Amino acid sequence: MELSWLDDFLALVDCGNFSRAADARHLTQPAFSRRIRALEDWAGTPLFDRSAQPVTLTEAGRRFRPFADETVRRLLQGREEARLAAQSEAATLRFAATHALSLTFFPSWLRALEARARLGAITLSSDSMEACERLMLAGQAQFLLCHAHPAAAGRLDAESFRSVVVGGDRLLAVTAPDAAGRPRHLLAARENSESGESAPLPHLSYSRESGMGRILEAVRAAQSLPAALDTVFTSHLAAVLRTLARDGRGVAWLPESLIAEDLARGTLVRAGVPAGDERWIVPVQIRLVRPRARQSKAAESFWTLAVEAALWRNAESPTESIIPVAGAESVTEEEL
Template identity: 55%
Template sequence: MELAWLEDFLAVIDCGSFSRAADSRHVTQPAFSRRIRSLEDWIGTPLFERSSHGAALTAAGERFRPSAEAALRKLLHGREDAIAAADSGLPLLRFASTHALALDFFPQWLRKVEARSPVDASIRLIADTMHACEQLLLRGEAQFLLCHGHAGVSGRLDNGDYRSITVGNDVLLPVSAPRAANDPRPRFELPGSPDEPLPLLAPTEASGLSRALAAAQAQLAPAQVRPAFTAHLATVLAAMARDGRGLTWVPQRLVADDLAAGRLVHAGDASWTIPMSIRLYRPRNLTGAAATRLWAAAGGD
């Protein structure tokens, strides 16, 4: 059995079809299909139901998936630890974080954790979208994930294979540019109207913020908005809002300076504010003394 077979298997699950998975793995589809067939022959049973609509896991594939993810995770961790030990003699802690938290929250939070218990390790941080960060944790390329969470949203990590703790709080605020330098009223103010729908600057589906907004919209009064712009990064949405392109929801900590300086203003009253938590995720089976100490210092049990 080859390591590449496990990576191919998980690529099909992510991509939903053999052709897209083959493209993502940079191999031809016939060669990719042969590798999947070799894995199935090694296991002794089909792992996928093939159809013109794509590929779906069989019952055997569903049962094998956690083992494949765990095996890859252990191998990747072992490789990284070996490299880190060779380079510095210290273990390596791998973090994934959404962009919205990587710049300001992560350094402050890590400083507080280290004050409780010194972290005798090298630290690697990868900042990306929520979807990409989840993939890093699922693939074992990260041991921890720092992201926003919402009480009404369950993600791919909210199952028995992962654990999480709340390490901070935040809110999503609707913001807009002011009407003028001497007029602090929002240029675009919720709830809008059918006659003049408000231009919405929205996060893409890859962003974790989009999930919270979708969950909260059912609880908030309906707004009259029209899609005007989408982007992965909340910083880009905030920049477009400062430019007067529309209104957007962004984490309060991200735009605190803009609000204080009057470059952005609240685009609605408190009923439009969405409470968020800041959560730290880890695999249930966390390995390594340094990782275990950090989890305990962060408040995990």
């Protein structure tokens, strides 16, 4: 069995189509199909249902997938660790963080930790949640800083990764103000005078690769909000949605940390009506995620520092205590 077959397997799982997966792997479709067949011959059973469109996993394939994910991740992590071991002992901490947190939370959080201990060199990869998860699975980042919510699961399962709450935020439904400073778009249920149906509101939405998009989708599935939304624009970047919301293009759920200045200046206003309607607020956690496998000495020291700071913060702010999130385990004091 060749490692490349596992990469082929995961590419087909992600693409759901032999032609697109072959392109992603820079192979001809016949060559790609032969490699998938070779993997299935090695496994002794079909892993894909080719009669379905898009191609889906068989039950055997579904059971095989987590092992393929973990094997590829561990091998890539092993290669990365071998390369690091061959280099000097200069310990570089490698972070992945979503775009919004890279701008709003990461700098001040890092500064607070540096006040408690000296840190070495740091690299930060800022991208969508989906891309950050890929970096973690490939062992190319030691830590992930992301938004999280109990209702929204990600790809980083609790068997392979652990996490701690290091902050909190809120996703607020906002829109541009009209000339009188009132919300241009109102989230309260509106009745169309002619049809009697709720009139849809223009919605500035997150794409699927966005962590906040996952959170909002899960929250909306769990609790029905009395507003019809018509998605008019989609992006994985909260900063892009913020700009369009300020231009009056629709309603967007944005991190309060990102739009605090806009709210203070009045360039954005809350879209919920009446004022203070809590249905439109989505509380989220800010989590630091790491692999369960042992990291470098510098990374382990940083993790201990971050957990101690988080435990102190949670003790000071009991209303923001650690809450279990699907796909990640909360870290308690006993785990230090």
